[in-house]
Amino acid sequence: MERIIGIDLGTTNSCVAIVEGGQPTVLPNKGGYKTTPSVIAISENGKRLVGQIAKRQAVTNATNTVYAAKRLMGRRWDSTAVQTMIETVPYSLVEGDNEDARIQLRNRVYSIPEISSVILQEMRLIAEEYTNDSITKAVITVPAYFNDAQRQATRDAGRIAGLDVLRIINEPTAAALSYGFGKEIDRTVAVYDLGGGTFDISILEISNGVFEVLATAGDTFLGGEDFDGRIIMDWLVLDFAREHRIDLRQDKMALQRLRDAAEKAKCDLSGTQQTEINLPFIISAGGSEALHLQKTLTREKLESLTIDLVERTIKICRQVVEEAGEKIDDVLLVGGMTRMPLVQQKVKEFFGVEPLRGVHPDEVVALGAAIQGAALLSDHQPVLLLDVTPQSLGIMIHGGLFSVLIPQNTTVPTSKSHTFTTVKNNQTSVKIIVLQGEHEEAKKNELLGEFILTGLRSAPKGEVEIEVTFEINADGIVSVSARDPETGKEQAITVTATSGLTEDELQRMMQENQDYLVDVRADEALMKAKDDVQRVLADIGRIFPKVQALLSGSDFGEDALRKAEGVLERGRDALNGNDLESLEHANEALTRTLNMFRGVLQKIG
Amino acid sequence: MVEAGKPYSKVFADFNGVSPQDAEYLRAHPFGYIPGAPYRKPGEERFGRFEFDKRALLNRCDLSIARRKEVIFLFTLLGKIDHFEFFEIEATDDRKAIKKAFFGISRRFHPDTFFKADLGVYKPQIEKIFRYASDVYELMLADATFRETYARAVTARDAAYRASLEQARQAKQDAQTRQAQRAAEDRKALLSERLTQNTLARRARKPNPVKEGLERAKRYYEQGMQMYEAKDFVRAASMFQLAMGLDEANETYRQTYERVKTKANQTKSDIYWGRGQTQESIGRDREAAVLFLRAVEAYPRADYCAHTAAILLKLGTDTHRAVDLASLASEADPQNIDYLMLLGQLYESAELYKKALTTFERALTLAPNDEEIKKAIKGLKKK
Secondary structure: OOOEEEEEOOOOEEEEEEEEOOEEEEOOOOOOOOOEEOOEEEOOOOOEEEOHHHHHOOOOOHHHEEOOHHHHOOOEOOOHHHHHHHHHOOOEEEEOOOOEEEEEEOOEEEEHHHHHHHHHHHHHHHHHHHHOOOOOEEEEEEOOOOOHHHHHHHHHHHHHOOOEEEEEEEHHHHHHHHHHOOOOOEEEEEEEEEOOOOEEEEEEEEEOOEEEEEEEEEEOOOOHHHHHHHHHHHHHHHHHHHHHOOOHHHOHHHHHHHHHHHHHHHHHOOOOOEEEEEEEEEEEOOOOOEEEEEEEEEHHHHHHHHHHHHHHHHHHHHHHHHHHOOOOOEEEEEOHHHHOHHHHHHHHHHHOOOOEOOOOOOOHHHHHHHHHHHHHHOOOOOOEEEOEOOOOEEEEEHHHEEEEEEOOOOEOOEEEEEEEEOOOOOOOOEEEEEEEOOOOEHHHOEEEEEEEEOOOOOOOOOOOEEEEEEEEOOOOOEEEEEEOOOOOOEOOEEEEEOOOOOHHHHHHHHHHHHHHHHHHHHHHHHHHHHHHHHHHHHHHHHHHHHHHHHHOOOHHHHHHHHHHHHHHHHHHHHHHOOOHHHHHHHHHHHHHHHHHHHHHHHHHO | OOOOOOOOOOOOOOOOOOOHHHHHHHHOOOOOOOOOOOOOOOOOOOOOOOOOOHHHHOOOOOOOHHHHHHHHHHHHHOOOOOHHHHHOOOOOOOHHHHHHHHHHHHHHHOHHHHOOOOOHHHHHHHHHHHHHHHHHHHHHHHOHHHHHHHHHHHHHHHHHHHHHHHHHHHHHHHHHHHHHHHHHHHHHHHHHHHHHHHHHHHHHHOOOHHHHHHHHHHHHHHHHHHHHHOOOHHHHHHHHHHHHHHOOOOHHHHHHHHHHHHHHHHHHHHHHHHHHHHHHHOOOHHHHHHHHHHHHHHOOOHHHHHHHHHHHHHHOOOHHHHHHHHHHHHHHOOOOHHHHHHHHHHHHHOOOHHHHHHHHHHHHHHOOOOHHHHHHHHHHHHO
8 A cells, every 4th residue: 555644844843644554643753752853953074963863962063953944944035034033043044046045054055945855854764664665655734824935845845855745734724634533523623733933723614524724824933933032032141141241142052052941941831830941151251261041930931921922823813713704612722832821821711612632732733644645545535625725815916016816715726817918019928926915015925926928919008818827726836827818828937036946956956865865875784784893892892801711721712712803803994994895794703703702601611 | 717518508588587686786796697597497307407428428537427427517517507506505505504515515526535536538627616616615605795695596586487487387287278178169160060061961962852853753754654655554653653742843744644543543443353353253252352342443434333333232241332333333324224223222232222212213214114123113112
């Protein structure tokens, strides 16, 4: 059977799940954890580190460790999101060729999809290890409020990781799938998803396996990272500056330590009323004197620092509930941030129902993605998703205004046609600026792309009509096609600008990733051989003195010891080199020697 | 909005029965179209009278024939049937029912349902159906004014449609009744016509019975004349009698008949008389008397009458008849003494002596010297 995995590509943590025997299961990583930090780093020797390992070394390698890359996904360089990130992250951001943001790690510049692909790759490996089979198909989740560029970038990341991304689905929808899967329910459910980097709220109606999204909204720049930021910037850094007149933000390593500590404190406060933040030698105060940071954070303080963030989520909830126009039966909490008591309390207050806690907030999304993946490949769909487009799609019209063609919360897939006419005599091309967002002014919305229709026939103005069809597929991804309604001829569309990757770049990255994969796999075999040789050498080393005492004195014994030393020598040599074959030979010889020594000990000793 | 499909005949005007305000509102709306009649008539199957193109059903793809049919049906009628018929719900149904119907359509037409399947030529059709369904569904849920107007209009249309059906049914029934009446009248007219015809035919068959009768009479007459010339008076007389019966006004026939009648009677009389004489000659008086009587009945010749009377006297039977005959003979020939004598003898045998005496005396006056008469008188006087 074809296997398909569901991946929750989170801002801070990622998770992978698969449907086995009709039941969705979250797959643990090598360390036994069900979630893996969405952190990647390039080590000093140029190795890629992913997950827990990368996170652990972040403090010592802050500038080459990337976290929260999802917040940069599909963002234009000049967007406020990117500009804010530049100031707060320890790694360096650079402008890419397509007006996108890229990350410089050691001497190489990575696009955001490339960075994300490393995490996806890790998820894929977890699944391959678990199933002992190769995995090529995946459903990846994105925040519901992701726009076209962000979805496209996520899809690209999947492709770079060698995954056939069958579907991009929205995280709250996935959570609802996981909640409603296998249940004969007929309910209206609100999914409140506050994750590491994004906030989403979706209202769904679940009826006999059909999951209809009634309305969705969110903020792609509101999540746990912002809560941590409040602890760091508004409290730790501020107080430290007041006390020592030192800006901790200038020191990337200090900033990374603050980040870890703040995250930990925040998590602790979900269970306790107060917690210690203890960071010795946080920074040197000039000379050899070092400064320490030691503070106590209470839940009350945390709540006062972040109450406005929670209120922002509730404001979005209010708007979306109005949009849906249905009574909410259940509220589902998703995302690690919903563990925060203040969040739970505010959600309960707003919806007037006790939020459901039956589902694991970190795992539901991946489970839902796996369920959707399995459903797509099964013959009789147990579930059917009717998702909506989170943002209005439209074009810029005269006067810099935004004309909506497909309003937000329209069920996807959908398409709308619009007829354009020429505004000048003998005009042979038309430029169409496609935007996504809710603002009346065109420029305040997200630019998806500029399309130029060329090869129009020469005619007086207003005579030539071009029918442009805007289509949003089930992934929420936009495509545009144009045709001359008179001749029925398809018009050429030239994409002049997107914030993502060009197809050439994508192909190159896919190839590079393939090469890297081969490298890593060869490396793994070498490491294993070295491990083996080392282990045998150590074993031999432990019993060598005893064997030496027993054998020395006899001619036969001296000869055997000499031969054994030769083997050990060759083993050590092989260990210093990188030749897999000699390592394997050495291993064989060493194992024989070890067995021989053990025999001697048993018989004589 | 919708690609043209197989057209279906339109009997009712669009927006049939819809109030002018609603029709105006709906006409201006991209999804406001309402055909004049529901596609499916009451009691019709899901696909109604829809005719499937066999070849279109056989395109290569992973769908079952039933699914293909549904796709072709809905795609062809997309935008040509009202939304309620499209969703298979009633105009009176609430949002919940619309939702349920849309979920059903989604289950059958959402692209995810066919994720693995090869849809062949049906792919764009299925996509169009789903998009149309979701557009209409969202409009119906979101725009209460539209939904209510549309529902009201379809309800009005349906009422108008049902009324027109009822009217058509009534008209048909009336027509049938009228036809039956007309048929009955026609039958009646036909019968009376036939009656007249028959009468006329009968009349035609006997166009002039008088004339025919006259002709026949003439024929009889002519035949009679031939027989007369051949001296066959008896048969000639019956011919003339026939002719006279058919043409009572004809004097010739009557006179001829009258003339021949005597001759015929005489002939008849003679025949009987001859046969009577034969009987008498061999002594069989009684048989002879019967024949003689017939002869005198046919023609009362005096001598025949006398002879018959005499033989009756001899036999002593039917004296009265004999008296009559003898009187007749005597009246015909009063000078005949034999006749008077016979008469007298008959009176005498009838014991009418006075009359007998008178008769004998008259005979004596005619022949005063006749001894026989004297002897008779003498004998009578004794009595």
